[in-house]
Amino acid sequence: MRAVRIEEFGGPEVLVPVEVADPVAGPGEVLVRIEAAGVNRADVLTRTGRYHRAGRPPLIPGLEAAGTVVAVGEGVSGVAAGQRVMAMGPVNEPGFYAELAAVPVAQVTVLPDGVGMTEAAALPVAWLTAWLCLRRVARVAVGETVVVHAAASGVGSAAVQIAVDAGARVIALTSSAAKAAWASELGAQDTIDTSEHPGEAVVEEVLRLTAGQGADVVLDTVGGAVFAQSLRQVGYAGRVVTLANVALEPSTVNTLDFYPKNVTIHGFQLTNRLEHGYAPGDDLNEIARRVAEGTFRVPVEATFPLAEASRAHQRLERRSNRGKVVLTMD
Structure with missing residues (x-):
């Protein structure tokens, strides 16, 4: 699959498009084909080596995404292949700047009708x-x-x-x-x-x-x-x-x-709250429902193709954005 990886700490240029092996859904996991991934300040800090929770390069950044379930692992219930979902994950594991991701089912939320993938990718963080x-x-x-x-x-x-x-x-x-x-x-x-x-x-x-x-x-x-x-x-x-x-x-x-x-x-x-047992499903369901109803508007200022993740980071670092910056997998 295609992904963008941090090869070493540094500026936006260290975000390198790569081909890596497809992940597999393990027990309790859901395999998601990603359509959009949110870009966050934590991603920028991870890239520069200034985020205290990040691992060491090489690593795939990205804390949130939206896409379609393509497979579920052993013991998974409540989520099925073909469903539209949003997902979030820990910062020190392979992230969502990629075409596929295996995600713990507790960190996957089924999307209601009326919420687009780009909007959904901006919700989990x-x-x-x-x-x-x-x-x-x-x-x-x-x-x-x-x-x-x-x-x-x-x-x-x-x-x-x-x-x-x-x-x-x-x-x-x-x-x-x-x-x-x-x-x-x-x-x-x-x-x-x-x-x-x-x-x-x-x-x-x-x-x-x-x-x-x-x-x-x-x-x-x-x-x-x-x-x-x-x-x-x-x-x-x-x-x-x-x-x-x-x-x-x-x-x-x-x-x-x-x-x-x-x-x-x-x-x-x-991320610390998640690691201490917080399950985000109920709150994300409530937020997504209000987005679908039109109560909340999710401002997405700019979208960039996955291969141009470096430009997305440059946009965020200029602090000129109003709302979210999102990567798409087209």
Whole structure:
């Protein structure tokens, strides 16, 4: 089968198209013919050698995909050959930048009618992360105010819609006026262009928009220095959920920014949650159902053929994307 493999850590050029042996569905596994694979920030960090959970080259990256089941292994039930599915997998095993993948059945979800393969390939990582962070961890409630950092990213654009659907007011933080306008189209009631409000100014703007009270929930998808800002943006008894450090820099935190407010800080990592027994099926079914019904819109900004995975990574690294970048197997 065709695949794209990281031959050594480095820039986008280390993503090399290769021919490798077809995988086989083992016991408890499903063999999926992949039609689309999501591209995530973790893939970029894996490629550069800066993702702490990644293995060593050569390795096939890719955490999420959608396709059609072509075979099932011994002991598999609930999934059959010919069904359309989305799938996710651990970061340290052969991934989804390939035409075929053998996936544990617990990490495969049958797709409802009305959800396309490109949309489905964007759901298992970014959308599931945003859903779990807001609905399961922070437990966003009607009438609360939610700050979403990097609101035009894959996770951010999902989080805006999920928070609005939960009945919350959303303050979307973006890096440009164009992205801020786009976040408004997704349902954000307020937006802040961080290029116009850098550093502490963005904290002041959040406080202004909340009449000095701060937000109930802050979803921090950036990390680094932004995490310290998140602690100052949240209000009394608020919740900060932090899920990444794409800034790749330390976070210097003043405890005075959170303990006097009785703030709760939640750390979140999807792959770790999976490894500790979380079964994603029910949540992914719920997300996919809402996509099929039209409640959620899955923005896919760009698609690239599998062989052009390096261009997909370049697009993501420019941070100009609004929504997801996806590879297709045509």
